[in-house]
Amino acid sequence: MSVPVPGQPVLTMSNVGVCFSRRRGLFDQQKIWAVRDVSLDVRHGETLGVIGRNGVGKSTVLRVMAGIINPDSGVLKNYGGYSVSLLALQVGFLSYLTGRENIFLSGMLLGMGRAEISGKLDEIVAFSELDEVIDYPVKTYSLGMKARLGFAISFHADPDVLLIDEVLGVGDAQFRAKSTTAMRGKILSNRTAVLVSHNLEMIGEMCDRVVWLENGTTRALGATDDVLREYVRQVKGRAAPVPAG
Protein backbone atom coordinates (compact mmCIF):
# COMPACT_ATOMS: atom_id res chain seq x y z
CA MET A 1 0.00 0.00 0.00
CA SER A 2 1.36 3.42 -0.89
CA VAL A 3 1.40 6.28 1.57
CA PRO A 4 -1.91 8.12 1.42
CA VAL A 5 -1.67 11.73 0.33
CA PRO A 6 -4.78 13.83 0.96
CA GLY A 7 -6.45 14.85 -2.26
CA GLN A 8 -4.80 12.10 -4.33
CA PRO A 9 -7.20 9.62 -5.90
CA VAL A 10 -7.86 6.30 -4.14
CA LEU A 11 -10.35 4.97 -6.65
CA THR A 12 -11.44 6.06 -10.06
CA MET A 13 -14.31 4.83 -12.20
CA SER A 14 -14.17 5.58 -15.91
CA ASN A 15 -17.26 5.09 -18.07
CA VAL A 16 -18.48 2.26 -15.89
CA GLY A 17 -21.55 0.33 -16.99
CA VAL A 18 -23.26 -2.63 -15.32
CA CYS A 19 -25.88 -4.74 -16.97
CA PHE A 20 -28.11 -7.40 -15.50
CA SER A 21 -29.73 -9.96 -17.72
CA ARG A 22 -33.16 -11.29 -17.07
CA ARG A 23 -34.12 -14.61 -18.56
CA ARG A 24 -37.59 -14.60 -20.07
CA GLY A 25 -37.53 -17.93 -21.82
CA LEU A 26 -35.15 -20.62 -22.94
CA PHE A 27 -33.36 -18.46 -25.52
CA ASP A 28 -34.78 -15.08 -24.70
CA GLN A 29 -32.64 -12.89 -22.53
CA GLN A 30 -33.34 -9.30 -21.73
CA LYS A 31 -30.43 -7.03 -20.84
CA ILE A 32 -31.01 -4.21 -18.41
CA TRP A 33 -28.29 -1.63 -17.95
CA ALA A 34 -28.59 -0.55 -14.31
CA VAL A 35 -25.56 1.71 -14.76
CA ARG A 36 -24.65 3.04 -18.21
CA ASP A 37 -21.76 5.43 -18.05
CA VAL A 38 -20.50 6.59 -14.67
CA SER A 39 -17.17 8.32 -14.20
CA LEU A 40 -15.99 9.59 -10.85
CA ASP A 41 -13.02 9.61 -8.53
CA VAL A 42 -12.71 9.16 -4.78
CA ARG A 43 -9.84 11.04 -3.13
CA HIS A 44 -7.88 10.42 0.05
CA GLY A 45 -9.54 11.68 3.19
CA GLU A 46 -12.62 13.08 1.50
CA THR A 47 -16.27 12.17 1.83
CA LEU A 48 -17.96 11.82 -1.52
CA GLY A 49 -21.74 12.04 -1.56
CA VAL A 50 -23.84 10.18 -4.12
CA ILE A 51 -27.31 11.52 -4.89
CA GLY A 52 -29.99 10.75 -7.44
CA ARG A 53 -33.52 9.42 -7.60
CA ASN A 54 -34.50 5.84 -6.82
CA GLY A 55 -33.24 3.31 -9.32
CA VAL A 56 -30.54 5.42 -10.98
CA GLY A 57 -27.90 2.88 -9.98
CA LYS A 58 -26.44 4.36 -6.79
CA SER A 59 -26.28 1.03 -4.93
CA THR A 60 -24.91 -0.76 -7.99
CA VAL A 61 -22.13 1.82 -8.24
CA LEU A 62 -21.24 1.17 -4.60
CA ARG A 63 -21.14 -2.58 -5.24
CA VAL A 64 -18.73 -2.04 -8.13
CA MET A 65 -16.53 0.13 -5.89
CA ALA A 66 -16.54 -2.56 -3.20
CA GLY A 67 -15.34 -5.11 -5.76
CA ILE A 68 -18.43 -7.25 -5.27
CA ILE A 69 -19.34 -7.13 -8.95
CA ASN A 70 -17.29 -6.36 -12.04
CA PRO A 71 -18.36 -3.58 -14.37
CA ASP A 72 -19.52 -4.84 -17.77
CA SER A 73 -17.99 -1.83 -19.47
CA GLY A 74 -15.51 0.79 -18.35
CA VAL A 75 -12.82 0.49 -15.73
CA LEU A 76 -12.54 0.65 -11.95
CA LYS A 77 -9.05 1.49 -10.76
CA ASN A 78 -7.79 1.07 -7.21
CA TYR A 79 -4.56 3.04 -6.62
CA GLY A 80 -2.63 0.67 -4.39
CA GLY A 81 -4.68 -2.21 -3.06
CA TYR A 82 -6.84 -0.23 -0.67
CA SER A 83 -9.56 -2.19 1.08
CA VAL A 84 -12.97 -0.91 0.07
CA SER A 85 -16.13 -2.24 1.64
CA LEU A 86 -19.75 -1.55 2.27
CA LEU A 87 -21.02 -0.86 5.73
CA ALA A 88 -22.89 -4.17 5.72
CA LEU A 89 -24.92 -4.98 8.81
CA GLN A 90 -25.39 -8.45 10.29
CA VAL A 91 -23.34 -10.10 7.55
CA GLY A 92 -23.42 -13.90 7.77
CA PHE A 93 -25.18 -13.95 11.14
CA LEU A 94 -26.16 -17.46 12.27
CA SER A 95 -29.05 -17.17 14.66
CA TYR A 96 -28.23 -20.33 16.61
CA LEU A 97 -24.82 -18.99 17.60
CA THR A 98 -24.20 -16.59 20.45
CA GLY A 99 -23.60 -12.90 19.93
CA ARG A 100 -19.92 -13.39 20.75
CA GLU A 101 -19.50 -16.16 18.15
CA ASN A 102 -21.29 -14.02 15.59
CA ILE A 103 -18.86 -11.18 16.26
CA PHE A 104 -16.04 -13.47 15.12
CA LEU A 105 -17.92 -14.91 12.16
CA SER A 106 -19.24 -11.61 10.88
CA GLY A 107 -16.00 -9.79 11.63
CA MET A 108 -13.97 -12.32 9.65
CA LEU A 109 -16.39 -12.06 6.74
CA LEU A 110 -15.89 -8.29 6.86
CA GLY A 111 -12.16 -8.84 6.48
CA MET A 112 -10.90 -8.63 10.05
CA GLY A 113 -8.43 -11.23 11.31
CA ARG A 114 -9.21 -13.31 14.36
CA ALA A 115 -6.55 -11.60 16.46
CA GLU A 116 -7.82 -8.18 15.42
CA ILE A 117 -11.35 -9.14 16.45
CA SER A 118 -10.14 -10.49 19.81
CA GLY A 119 -8.43 -7.14 20.39
CA LYS A 120 -11.59 -5.19 19.61
CA LEU A 121 -13.99 -7.61 21.30
CA ASP A 122 -14.56 -5.65 24.52
CA GLU A 123 -15.02 -2.46 22.56
CA ILE A 124 -17.58 -4.09 20.22
CA VAL A 125 -19.54 -5.63 23.10
CA ALA A 126 -19.51 -2.33 25.00
CA PHE A 127 -20.66 -0.42 21.92
CA SER A 128 -23.54 -2.84 21.32
CA GLU A 129 -24.68 -2.40 24.96
CA LEU A 130 -25.56 -6.09 25.06
CA ASP A 131 -23.56 -6.85 28.25
CA GLU A 132 -24.06 -10.45 29.40
CA VAL A 133 -26.67 -11.09 26.71
CA ILE A 134 -23.70 -11.32 24.31
CA ASP A 135 -23.36 -14.98 25.31
CA TYR A 136 -26.98 -15.83 24.47
CA PRO A 137 -27.93 -17.18 21.04
CA VAL A 138 -28.76 -14.40 18.60
CA LYS A 139 -32.17 -16.00 17.92
CA THR A 140 -33.23 -14.87 21.41
CA TYR A 141 -32.46 -11.24 20.51
CA SER A 142 -35.04 -8.65 19.59
CA LEU A 143 -34.70 -6.98 16.18
CA GLY A 144 -33.23 -3.93 17.86
CA MET A 145 -30.63 -5.95 19.76
CA LYS A 146 -29.58 -7.72 16.58
CA ALA A 147 -29.32 -4.40 14.77
CA ARG A 148 -27.15 -3.01 17.58
CA LEU A 149 -24.78 -5.98 17.43
CA GLY A 150 -24.60 -5.82 13.63
CA PHE A 151 -23.80 -2.15 13.73
CA ALA A 152 -21.17 -2.52 16.45
CA ILE A 153 -19.31 -5.14 14.40
CA SER A 154 -19.41 -3.26 11.09
CA PHE A 155 -18.47 0.00 12.79
CA HIS A 156 -15.23 -1.57 14.00
CA ALA A 157 -14.28 -3.14 10.65
CA ASP A 158 -12.41 -0.03 9.41
CA PRO A 159 -11.74 -0.52 5.70
CA ASP A 160 -9.53 2.07 3.92
CA VAL A 161 -12.56 3.29 2.02
CA LEU A 162 -15.92 3.03 3.74
CA LEU A 163 -19.04 2.84 1.58
CA ILE A 164 -22.32 3.71 3.23
CA ASP A 165 -25.69 3.08 1.64
CA GLU A 166 -28.19 5.31 3.41
CA VAL A 167 -27.91 3.81 6.88
CA LEU A 168 -25.92 5.81 9.40
CA GLY A 169 -27.53 4.66 12.62
CA VAL A 170 -29.81 1.85 13.77
CA GLY A 171 -31.91 0.74 16.71
CA ASP A 172 -34.15 2.61 19.12
CA ALA A 173 -34.08 6.41 19.45
CA GLN A 174 -31.28 6.41 21.98
CA PHE A 175 -29.00 3.93 20.17
CA ARG A 176 -29.78 5.54 16.83
CA ALA A 177 -28.57 8.89 18.15
CA LYS A 178 -25.43 7.29 19.56
CA SER A 179 -24.61 5.25 16.46
CA THR A 180 -25.31 8.15 14.12
CA THR A 181 -23.04 10.42 16.13
CA ALA A 182 -20.28 7.82 16.13
CA MET A 183 -20.60 7.28 12.39
CA ARG A 184 -20.64 11.01 11.73
CA GLY A 185 -17.47 11.35 13.78
CA LYS A 186 -15.84 8.60 11.77
CA ILE A 187 -16.83 10.09 8.42
CA LEU A 188 -15.86 13.64 9.38
CA SER A 189 -12.43 12.47 10.51
CA ASN A 190 -9.79 11.87 7.89
CA ARG A 191 -11.44 8.69 6.71
CA THR A 192 -12.15 8.25 3.02
CA ALA A 193 -15.86 7.56 2.63
CA VAL A 194 -18.59 7.41 0.03
CA LEU A 195 -22.07 8.18 1.26
CA VAL A 196 -25.27 7.41 -0.62
CA SER A 197 -28.26 9.26 0.75
CA HIS A 198 -31.56 10.91 -0.05
CA ASN A 199 -31.11 13.15 2.96
CA LEU A 200 -29.72 16.26 1.27
CA GLU A 201 -29.19 18.05 4.55
CA MET A 202 -26.90 15.24 5.71
CA ILE A 203 -25.06 15.20 2.37
CA GLY A 204 -24.61 18.95 2.60
CA GLU A 205 -23.22 18.73 6.10
CA MET A 206 -20.88 15.76 5.65
CA CYS A 207 -19.63 15.65 2.08
CA ASP A 208 -16.72 17.48 0.48
CA ARG A 209 -17.87 16.68 -3.03
CA VAL A 210 -21.02 15.22 -4.52
CA VAL A 211 -21.75 13.16 -7.59
CA TRP A 212 -25.25 13.30 -9.02
CA LEU A 213 -26.37 10.21 -10.91
CA GLU A 214 -29.22 10.20 -13.36
CA ASN A 215 -30.35 7.35 -15.60
CA GLY A 216 -27.21 5.41 -14.85
CA THR A 217 -24.90 8.24 -15.91
CA THR A 218 -22.94 10.95 -14.13
CA ARG A 219 -25.05 14.08 -14.41
CA ALA A 220 -22.74 16.26 -12.31
CA LEU A 221 -19.68 15.96 -10.11
CA GLY A 222 -18.27 18.79 -8.08
CA ALA A 223 -18.28 20.79 -4.87
CA THR A 224 -21.19 19.90 -2.58
CA ASP A 225 -22.91 23.30 -2.64
CA ASP A 226 -22.85 23.62 -6.42
CA VAL A 227 -24.18 20.15 -7.16
CA LEU A 228 -26.84 20.29 -4.45
CA ARG A 229 -28.09 23.70 -5.65
CA GLU A 230 -28.40 22.38 -9.19
CA TYR A 231 -30.08 19.17 -8.00
CA VAL A 232 -32.64 20.95 -5.82
CA ARG A 233 -33.53 23.32 -8.64
CA GLN A 234 -34.10 20.45 -11.04
CA VAL A 235 -36.08 18.32 -8.60
CA LYS A 236 -38.32 21.28 -7.68
CA GLY A 237 -38.87 22.06 -11.33
CA ARG A 238 -39.99 18.51 -11.97
CA ALA A 239 -42.26 18.44 -8.94
CA ALA A 240 -44.01 21.71 -9.88
CA PRO A 241 -47.77 21.23 -10.02
CA VAL A 242 -49.17 20.89 -13.49
CA PRO A 243 -52.14 23.22 -14.03
CA ALA A 244 -55.35 21.33 -14.30
CA GLY A 245 -56.46 21.18 -17.90
Next chain:
Amino acid sequence: MFPMTRIPHYLQLVLFKAYAELRAEATRAYLGFLWWFLEPVLYMGVFYLIFEIGFRSGGEDFVPFLMCGMVAWKWFGSTVSASAGSLGKNAGLIQQVYLPKIVLPLVTVVSNTVKSSVIMLLLLVLLVVPFGKSPTATWLFIPVLLVMEFLLIAGAAVLVASLVPFAQDLRLLLDNALMMLFFMSGIFFDINKMPDTARQVLGFNPMAVVIDAYRSVLLRDTLPETSGLLIVLAAAALSMAAGAAILARFDRVYPKIINR
Protein backbone atom coordinates in the same frame (compact mmCIF):
# COMPACT_ATOMS: atom_id res chain seq x y z
CA MET B 1 -8.31 -11.97 -7.86
CA PHE B 2 -7.37 -11.21 -4.29
CA PRO B 3 -3.82 -10.61 -3.05
CA MET B 4 -1.91 -13.75 -2.08
CA THR B 5 -1.23 -12.30 1.37
CA ARG B 6 -4.93 -12.75 2.14
CA ILE B 7 -4.79 -16.54 1.72
CA PRO B 8 -4.14 -17.25 5.42
CA HIS B 9 -7.12 -15.07 6.30
CA TYR B 10 -9.42 -16.93 3.94
CA LEU B 11 -8.18 -20.31 5.14
CA GLN B 12 -8.96 -19.21 8.67
CA LEU B 13 -12.37 -18.08 7.48
CA VAL B 14 -13.08 -21.48 5.87
CA LEU B 15 -12.29 -23.26 9.11
CA PHE B 16 -14.18 -20.85 11.33
CA LYS B 17 -17.27 -20.74 9.12
CA ALA B 18 -17.29 -24.54 8.96
CA TYR B 19 -16.99 -24.67 12.76
CA ALA B 20 -19.77 -22.08 13.13
CA GLU B 21 -22.11 -23.97 10.81
CA LEU B 22 -21.45 -27.23 12.62
CA ARG B 23 -22.10 -25.55 15.96
CA ALA B 24 -25.29 -23.98 14.66
CA GLU B 25 -26.44 -27.34 13.32
CA ALA B 26 -25.65 -29.09 16.59
CA THR B 27 -27.50 -26.45 18.60
CA ARG B 28 -30.53 -26.52 16.37
CA ALA B 29 -31.46 -30.18 16.73
CA TYR B 30 -32.88 -31.42 20.01
CA LEU B 31 -30.23 -34.09 20.34
CA GLY B 32 -27.49 -31.79 19.13
CA PHE B 33 -24.29 -33.27 17.85
CA LEU B 34 -25.41 -36.74 18.98
CA TRP B 35 -27.05 -36.82 15.57
CA TRP B 36 -23.67 -36.99 13.85
CA PHE B 37 -23.34 -40.30 15.63
CA LEU B 38 -26.95 -41.47 15.51
CA GLU B 39 -27.53 -40.78 11.85
CA PRO B 40 -24.72 -43.04 10.61
CA VAL B 41 -25.68 -45.69 13.14
CA LEU B 42 -29.23 -45.71 11.79
CA TYR B 43 -27.90 -45.58 8.23
CA MET B 44 -25.68 -48.59 8.74
CA GLY B 45 -28.26 -50.30 10.92
CA VAL B 46 -30.67 -50.39 8.01
CA PHE B 47 -28.17 -52.29 5.89
CA TYR B 48 -27.31 -54.59 8.72
CA LEU B 49 -30.99 -55.44 9.25
CA ILE B 50 -31.75 -55.94 5.59
CA PHE B 51 -28.75 -57.97 4.55
CA GLU B 52 -27.55 -59.75 7.64
CA ILE B 53 -30.83 -60.54 9.34
CA GLY B 54 -33.44 -60.09 6.60
CA PHE B 55 -32.19 -61.44 3.30
CA ARG B 56 -29.17 -63.40 4.47
CA SER B 57 -28.49 -63.47 0.78
CA GLY B 58 -25.26 -61.56 0.44
CA GLY B 59 -23.10 -64.40 1.54
CA GLU B 60 -20.18 -64.42 3.93
CA ASP B 61 -18.71 -61.02 4.75
CA PHE B 62 -21.25 -59.15 2.63
CA VAL B 63 -22.14 -56.60 5.30
CA PRO B 64 -18.55 -55.43 5.98
CA PHE B 65 -18.06 -55.31 2.21
CA LEU B 66 -21.18 -53.21 1.81
CA MET B 67 -20.41 -50.93 4.73
CA CYS B 68 -16.97 -50.00 3.35
CA GLY B 69 -18.63 -48.92 0.13
CA MET B 70 -21.51 -47.06 1.76
CA VAL B 71 -19.33 -45.15 4.19
CA ALA B 72 -16.85 -44.04 1.54
CA TRP B 73 -19.71 -43.07 -0.74
CA LYS B 74 -21.71 -41.17 1.85
CA TRP B 75 -18.84 -38.76 2.50
CA PHE B 76 -18.47 -38.11 -1.23
CA GLY B 77 -22.14 -38.01 -2.16
CA SER B 78 -23.42 -35.84 0.66
CA THR B 79 -20.58 -33.32 0.31
CA VAL B 80 -20.82 -32.92 -3.45
CA SER B 81 -24.59 -32.67 -3.33
CA ALA B 82 -24.47 -30.02 -0.57
CA SER B 83 -21.75 -27.98 -2.25
CA ALA B 84 -23.92 -27.54 -5.34
CA GLY B 85 -25.98 -25.04 -3.36
CA SER B 86 -23.10 -23.45 -1.50
CA LEU B 87 -23.11 -20.20 -3.51
CA GLY B 88 -26.88 -19.93 -3.65
CA LYS B 89 -27.23 -20.49 0.08
CA ASN B 90 -24.87 -17.59 0.68
CA ALA B 91 -26.38 -15.25 -1.94
CA GLY B 92 -27.09 -12.55 0.64
CA LEU B 93 -23.55 -12.75 1.90
CA ILE B 94 -21.73 -12.49 -1.42
CA GLN B 95 -23.96 -9.60 -2.46
CA GLN B 96 -22.86 -7.59 0.57
CA VAL B 97 -19.16 -8.37 0.94
CA TYR B 98 -16.45 -9.54 -1.40
CA LEU B 99 -15.32 -13.12 -0.79
CA PRO B 100 -13.26 -15.39 -3.04
CA LYS B 101 -16.07 -17.76 -4.01
CA ILE B 102 -13.95 -20.87 -3.55
CA VAL B 103 -14.31 -20.29 0.19
CA LEU B 104 -17.96 -21.39 0.10
CA PRO B 105 -17.68 -24.95 -1.32
CA LEU B 106 -14.62 -25.49 0.85
CA VAL B 107 -16.66 -24.65 3.95
CA THR B 108 -19.12 -27.36 2.90
CA VAL B 109 -16.25 -29.81 2.33
CA VAL B 110 -14.73 -29.16 5.75
CA SER B 111 -17.98 -29.34 7.70
CA ASN B 112 -19.10 -32.51 5.93
CA THR B 113 -15.70 -34.06 6.49
CA VAL B 114 -15.95 -33.47 10.23
CA LYS B 115 -19.39 -35.08 10.24
CA SER B 116 -18.20 -38.01 8.14
CA SER B 117 -15.24 -38.68 10.40
CA VAL B 118 -17.68 -40.02 12.98
CA ILE B 119 -19.06 -42.64 10.60
CA MET B 120 -15.51 -43.56 9.52
CA LEU B 121 -14.50 -44.30 13.09
CA LEU B 122 -17.72 -46.19 13.57
CA LEU B 123 -16.91 -48.35 10.54
CA LEU B 124 -13.52 -49.30 11.95
CA VAL B 125 -15.05 -50.16 15.32
CA LEU B 126 -17.82 -52.24 13.75
CA LEU B 127 -15.35 -54.15 11.58
CA VAL B 128 -13.50 -55.19 14.70
CA VAL B 129 -16.29 -55.82 17.17
CA PRO B 130 -19.21 -57.60 15.54
CA PHE B 131 -17.37 -58.75 12.40
CA GLY B 132 -14.19 -59.95 14.04
CA LYS B 133 -11.64 -58.32 11.73
CA SER B 134 -8.37 -57.71 13.46
CA PRO B 135 -6.46 -54.59 12.43
CA THR B 136 -3.46 -55.45 10.27
CA ALA B 137 -0.47 -53.47 9.05
CA THR B 138 -2.33 -52.48 5.89
CA TRP B 139 -4.72 -50.46 8.05
CA LEU B 140 -1.86 -47.96 8.39
CA PHE B 141 -2.56 -47.06 4.77
CA ILE B 142 -6.02 -45.72 5.69
CA PRO B 143 -4.84 -42.11 6.27
CA VAL B 144 -3.42 -42.05 2.74
CA LEU B 145 -6.76 -43.17 1.33
CA LEU B 146 -8.60 -40.63 3.46
CA VAL B 147 -6.40 -37.82 2.11
CA MET B 148 -6.94 -39.02 -1.46
CA GLU B 149 -10.68 -39.21 -1.06
CA PHE B 150 -10.67 -35.79 0.62
CA LEU B 151 -8.85 -34.29 -2.38
CA LEU B 152 -11.26 -35.95 -4.78
CA ILE B 153 -14.25 -34.66 -2.83
CA ALA B 154 -12.81 -31.14 -2.63
CA GLY B 155 -12.18 -31.09 -6.38
CA ALA B 156 -15.64 -32.37 -7.25
CA ALA B 157 -17.30 -30.01 -4.76
CA VAL B 158 -15.51 -26.94 -6.13
CA LEU B 159 -16.28 -27.89 -9.73
CA VAL B 160 -19.96 -28.48 -9.03
CA ALA B 161 -20.27 -25.26 -7.02
CA SER B 162 -18.70 -23.29 -9.88
CA LEU B 163 -21.20 -24.55 -12.46
CA VAL B 164 -24.58 -24.72 -10.73
CA PRO B 165 -25.14 -20.93 -10.41
CA PHE B 166 -25.18 -20.63 -14.21
CA ALA B 167 -28.23 -22.85 -14.50
CA GLN B 168 -30.17 -24.13 -11.54
CA ASP B 169 -31.32 -26.98 -13.80
CA LEU B 170 -27.87 -28.47 -13.30
CA ARG B 171 -28.85 -29.29 -9.76
CA LEU B 172 -31.53 -31.69 -10.92
CA LEU B 173 -29.08 -33.18 -13.35
CA LEU B 174 -26.48 -33.53 -10.61
CA ASP B 175 -28.73 -35.60 -8.36
CA ASN B 176 -29.26 -38.09 -11.16
CA ALA B 177 -25.59 -38.09 -12.11
CA LEU B 178 -24.70 -38.82 -8.49
CA MET B 179 -27.17 -41.67 -8.42
CA MET B 180 -25.65 -43.13 -11.57
CA LEU B 181 -22.17 -42.79 -10.12
CA PHE B 182 -23.42 -44.44 -6.94
CA PHE B 183 -24.45 -47.53 -8.89
CA MET B 184 -21.25 -47.45 -10.93
CA SER B 185 -18.96 -47.35 -7.94
CA GLY B 186 -19.25 -50.99 -7.00
CA ILE B 187 -20.98 -50.43 -3.70
CA PHE B 188 -23.20 -53.52 -3.99
CA PHE B 189 -20.87 -55.61 -6.11
CA ASP B 190 -17.17 -56.29 -6.40
CA ILE B 191 -15.69 -54.62 -9.47
CA ASN B 192 -12.92 -57.23 -9.49
CA LYS B 193 -15.48 -59.91 -10.26
CA MET B 194 -16.97 -58.05 -13.23
CA PRO B 195 -16.24 -59.01 -16.87
CA ASP B 196 -13.02 -57.50 -18.20
CA THR B 197 -14.54 -54.73 -20.30
CA ALA B 198 -16.79 -53.57 -17.48
CA ARG B 199 -13.89 -53.66 -15.09
CA GLN B 200 -11.76 -51.51 -17.37
CA VAL B 201 -14.51 -48.93 -17.72
CA LEU B 202 -15.24 -48.84 -14.00
CA GLY B 203 -11.51 -48.53 -13.33
CA PHE B 204 -11.74 -44.96 -14.64
CA ASN B 205 -14.40 -44.09 -12.10
CA PRO B 206 -12.35 -42.59 -9.28
CA MET B 207 -14.96 -43.43 -6.65
CA ALA B 208 -14.95 -47.11 -7.71
CA VAL B 209 -11.17 -47.07 -7.31
CA VAL B 210 -11.35 -45.40 -3.89
CA ILE B 211 -13.97 -47.82 -2.60
CA ASP B 212 -12.05 -50.82 -3.86
CA ALA B 213 -8.90 -49.45 -2.24
CA TYR B 214 -10.64 -49.20 1.15
CA ARG B 215 -11.82 -52.80 0.82
CA SER B 216 -8.43 -54.02 -0.22
CA VAL B 217 -6.82 -52.39 2.82
CA LEU B 218 -9.53 -53.19 5.35
CA LEU B 219 -10.86 -56.56 4.22
CA ARG B 220 -8.30 -58.20 1.96
CA ASP B 221 -5.16 -57.09 3.79
CA THR B 222 -3.44 -55.99 0.58
CA LEU B 223 -2.30 -52.58 -0.57
CA PRO B 224 -4.20 -51.01 -3.50
CA GLU B 225 -2.60 -50.71 -6.93
CA THR B 226 -0.75 -47.46 -7.59
CA SER B 227 -2.20 -47.01 -11.08
CA GLY B 228 -5.71 -46.73 -9.69
CA LEU B 229 -4.66 -44.22 -7.07
CA LEU B 230 -2.99 -42.10 -9.75
CA ILE B 231 -6.33 -41.94 -11.56
CA VAL B 232 -7.93 -40.68 -8.36
CA LEU B 233 -5.27 -38.00 -7.91
CA ALA B 234 -5.55 -36.94 -11.56
CA ALA B 235 -9.33 -36.65 -11.29
CA ALA B 236 -8.99 -34.64 -8.09
CA ALA B 237 -6.41 -32.29 -9.58
CA LEU B 238 -8.30 -31.79 -12.84
CA SER B 239 -11.64 -31.05 -11.24
CA MET B 240 -10.07 -28.74 -8.67
CA ALA B 241 -8.13 -26.85 -11.34
CA ALA B 242 -11.20 -26.48 -13.55
CA GLY B 243 -13.52 -25.51 -10.70
CA ALA B 244 -11.07 -23.05 -9.15
CA ALA B 245 -10.43 -21.45 -12.55
CA ILE B 246 -14.14 -21.00 -13.24
CA LEU B 247 -14.77 -19.62 -9.74
CA ALA B 248 -11.87 -17.17 -10.16
CA ARG B 249 -12.89 -16.12 -13.66
CA PHE B 250 -16.47 -15.30 -12.58
CA ASP B 251 -15.57 -14.30 -9.02
CA ARG B 252 -17.23 -10.90 -9.35
CA VAL B 253 -20.02 -12.06 -11.64
CA TYR B 254 -21.68 -14.67 -9.40
CA PRO B 255 -23.27 -12.05 -7.09
CA LYS B 256 -25.11 -10.70 -10.13
CA ILE B 257 -26.42 -13.96 -11.53
CA ILE B 258 -27.16 -15.90 -8.38
CA ASN B 259 -30.78 -16.65 -7.59
CA ARG B 260 -31.86 -16.23 -4.06
